[in-house]
Amino acid sequence: MEALIVDDVLFTRLIVEEALHVAELRKNIKFFSIEHADSLKTAMEKIKQRKFKLVITDIKLKDGLGIELAKHIKSINPETIVIALTMYPVEFEKNRETFDEFIKKPISPKELELKLEKFL
Amino acid sequence: MLVLEKVLFLALKAVHPWEILIEFPEGKGAIYVENRMIVGAEYKDKEKELKNSEAFKIITKKKNAIEKMDIIPSSKPRIKTMSCGVHCIMKILEEIEISENFRQSWIDEFLLNLLSLDTNWIISLTGPIFEGKLHLFNRNYVDAYFFDKTTQKAVTGKEAFSKIIQNREKIKSTELIPIKDTPPVKFKIDFMYLLNSLNEK
Numbered sequence: 338m339e340a341l342i343v344d345d346v347l348f349t350r351l352i353v354e355e356a357l358h359v360a361e362l363r364k365n366i367k368f369f370s371i372e373h374a375d376s377l378k379t380a381m382e383k384i385k386q387r388k389f390k391l392v393i394t395d396i397k398l399k400d401g402l403g404i405e406l407a408k409h410i411k412s413i414n415p416e417t418i419v420i421a422l423t424m425y426p427v428e429f430e431k432n433r434e435t436f437d438e439f440i441k442k443p444i445s446p447k448e449l450e451l452k453l454e455k456f457l
Numbered sequence: 458m459l460v461l462e463k464v465l466f467l468a469l470k471a472v473h474p475w476e477i478l479i480e481f482p483e484g485k486g487a488i489y490v491e492n493r494m495i496v497g498a499e500y501k502d503k504e505k506e507l508k509n510s511e512a513f514k515i516i517t518k519k520k521n522a523i524e525k526m527d528i529i530p531s532s533k534p535r536i537k538t539m540s541c542g543v544h545c546i547m548k549i550l551e552e553i554e555i556s557e558n559f560r561q562s563w564i565d566e567f568l569l570n571l572l573s574l575d576t577n578w579i580i581s582l583t584g585p586i587f588e589g590k591l592h593l594f595n596r597n598y599v600d601a602y603f604f605d606k607t608t609q610k611a612v613t614g615k616e617a618f619s620k621i622i623q624n625r626e627k628i629k630s631t632e633l634i635p636i637k638d639t640p641p642v643k644f645k646i647d648f649m650y651l652l653n654s655l656n657e658k
């Protein structure tokens with residue numbers, strides 16, 4: 338499985354990556370690659386280059402909205418699981434249709450694992 | 458090159474105490490990590506001396522100016538003066554990022570966010586040296602108008618769009634006017650096109 342983590346903050350991306358590795362051990366799944374993007378632009382470039390099974394993205398990125406990223410991903414690859422990360426749950430409520438799930442920041446590895454359980 | 462966030466992430470995995478010593482061009486900082494949390498922080502320059510959360514916040518705000526960073530195991534026990542674990546650190550870093558981005562460009566965010574609307578608008582943009590209009594139709598910018606107050610010259614279409622983008626940081630006020638009739642489509646600027654235009658230096 339290939340995963341992409343999109344967030345402006347490196348520390349958040351590292352925590353999400355660690356949570357994915359924990360899920361890997363507990364759920365007997367294998368992430369062949371976990372890539373990072375620190376902006377919408379970088380994420381779009383990575384999505385052009387390859388197909389991801391899982392994308393975890395912040396809703397508010399420094400150069401745009403994760404909502405646009407999610408819409409773009411779903412238009413080219415509807416089976417990709419797109420999870421929103423946000424500090425403001427109301428943002429997710431407004432865009433519930435666009436994402437498969439959401440996680441409130443600051444995240445906990447346990448919460449990510451529980452949310453992933455539905456899809457993996 | 459050592460990156461503060463990576464160093465913190467690794468230090469927080471350890472139970473053993475660590476000191477992260479940081480040098481800026483005009484100041485010094487230190488972050489003390491023990492038992493998977495930050496237990497103290499200090500920052501000092503010519504103008505101020507800060508401790509704990511305030512010190513940690515200013516260190517992270519200035520992280521791109523770090524000149525030198527040393528990570529050393531701490532030998533002596535330290536009195537805990539703050540308690541900030543992974544959640545607390547993530548929250549601080551996210552809040553700083555949001556405030557920095559907001560300061561950098563409210564207009565970029567505004568122009569991009571409008572393209573997520575399902576309604577159609579004329580966006581009137583006013584600055585000290587120009588007046589502009591963007592026509593938003595079916596989630597695309599489809600026409601533009603740019604009037605240079607100095608030369609008294611007006612342009613429309615793609616040329617006007619380029620001039621608005623070039624001068625966007627000078628925009629002081631905006632107004633949304635509903636579009637009643639279908640406007641002429643002189644070009645189509647969607648979210649990705651605009652994003653790329655805004656990122657061009």
